[in-house]
Amino acid sequence: MTKAPLTILLASPRGFCAGVDRAIQIVETALAKYGRPVYVRHEIVHNRYVVSSLEAKGAVFVDELDEVPADRPVVFSAHGVPQSVPAAAEARGMFYLDATCPLVTKVHHEAIRHAGDNRQIIMIGHAGHPEVVGTMGQVEDGRVLLVENIAQAEALQPTQPEQLAYITQTTLSVDDTAQIVATLKRRFPAIEGPKKEDICFATTNRQQAVKAIAPGCDAVMVIGAPNSSNSKRLVEVAARAGCDHAILVQRAAEIDWSALDGIRRLGVSAGASAPEILVDEVIEACRERFEVTLEEVAVTRETVAFKLPAVLTES
Numbered sequence: 001m002t003k004a005p006l007t008i009l010l011a012s013p014r015g016f017c018a019g020v021d022r023a024i025q026i027v028e029t030a031l032a033k034y035g036r037p038v039y040v041r042h043e044i045v046h047n048r049y050v051v052s053s054l055e056a057k058g059a060v061f062v063d064e065l066d067e068v069p070a071d072r073p074v075v076f077s078a079h080g081v082p083q084s085v086p087a088a089a090e091a092r093g094m095f096y097l098d099a100t101c102p103l104v105t106k107v108h109h110e111a112i113r114h115a116g117d118n119r120q121i122i123m124i125g126h127a128g129h130p131e132v133v134g135t136m137g138q139v140e141d142g143r144v145l146l147v148e149n150i151a152q153a154e155a156l157q158p159t160q161p162e163q164l165a166y167i168t169q170t171t172l173s174v175d176d177t178a179q180i181v182a183t184l185k186r187r188f189p190a191i192e193g194p195k196k197e198d199i200c201f202a203t204t205n206r207q208q209a210v211k212a213i214a215p216g217c218d219a220v221m222v223i224g225a226p227n228s229s230n231s232k233r234l235v236e237v238a239a240r241a242g243c244d245h246a247i248l249v250q251r252a253a254e255i256d257w258s259a260l261d262g263i264r265r266l267g268v269s270a271g272a273s274a275p276e277i278l279v280d281e282v283i284e285a286c287r288e289r290f291e292v293t294l295e296e297v298a299v300t301r302e303t304v305a306f307k308l309p310a311v312l313t314e315s
C-alpha cells in the first residue's frame with residue numbers, strides 16, 4: 001500500500017533546556033557518587049519518561065521531605081522550592097542538592113531584593129505551579145500577590161500601590177505576559193520590574209520556533225506532559241500563530257491517528273522537559289504510516305549550559 005506524503009516541520013530549538021539538563025545530571029551524578037537510593041522531592045522535571053528512567057537508576061521520588069530518611073541525599077526539583085524546604089532539611093541534618101534552575105533562582109533573588117526594599121510584589125504566574133509556590137515562598141506570607149491574567153491585573157487592589165514590583169514565572173506565554181505587564185504599568189506607573197520579563201531564553205526560543213512553523217502547518221504536535229507549563233504554552237502559541245489544530249501528546253503511543261487524516265504538513269515541537277528520544281519516537285511512528293519528508297526550521301541555536309553544584313564535581 002502506498003503511504004500518503006507527510007512533511008514534518010521540526011521546530012528548533014525544542015525539547016530539553018539547559019536547566020532541565022542540569023537537573024537530570026544532578027540526580028544522575030548524585031546516584032553515581034552516593035549510590036542508591038537518592039531521593040528527589042517532587043518530579044525533578046515535568047516528564048513521566050524522565051522520572052521513570054531515573055527511578056530505574058535508583059532515584060526515589062517523594063512529595064515531602066518527611067518521607068526521606070535523614071541519612072540519604074535529597075534533590076530539590078528544577079522548579080525551585082520555598083525557603084522553608086532547605087530550612088527543614090538543615091534542621092534534620094540532611095544532605096541536599098538544589099537542582100533549581102539558575103534562571104528560577106534569579107527570580108527568587110529579585111523577590112528577596114524587592115521584599116528588602118519593602119515593595120509589595122505582584123507575581124505573574126499560574127496558581128499552584130511548583131515554580132510559583134517556590135518563588136512566593138522566598139519571602140514572608142502576604143508579600144506576593146499572584147496575578148494569572150489581564151482581568152486579575154485590572155481588578156488588583158494592592159495595599160501599597162506606590163511601592164510595587166512585579167516578577168514572573170519563567171515559562172509563561174511571552175505575548176500574554178507582555179499584555180499583563182502593560183496592564184500593570186498602565187495602572188501603576190511606578191511599578192518596578194525586570195528589564196525584560198523573567199520568562200527564560202528557552203521558553204522564548206521554543207515559542208518563537210513554534211510561531212515560525214505554525215502558519216504553514218495543517219496540524220502542530222507538541223510533545224510534553226499535561227502538567228508542563230511551557231509545553232502547554234507552545235500549544236497555545238501554535239493555535240494563535242494560525243494553526244488551529246494544535247495538540248499536546250506525551251509520546252507516540254498517545255497519538256490519535258484518525259485526527260491526523262488528511263494532514264500533509266505537520267509541525268512538531270517538544271516542551272523543555274521532553275527528551276529528544278520522544279521526538280524521535282513520534283517521527284518514527286509517522287514514518288510507519290506516511291512517506292515522511294523532514295524539514296528542520298531553526299530560529300536560533302542554543303549554547304547555554306549550567307554548571308553542576310561544586311560538591312558533585314569535586315573528588
Ligand code: SF4
Binds near residue numbers: 104201202
Ligand atoms: S524552562 Fe527556562 S527556567 Fe525552566 S528549567 Fe529550562 S531554562 Fe530553566
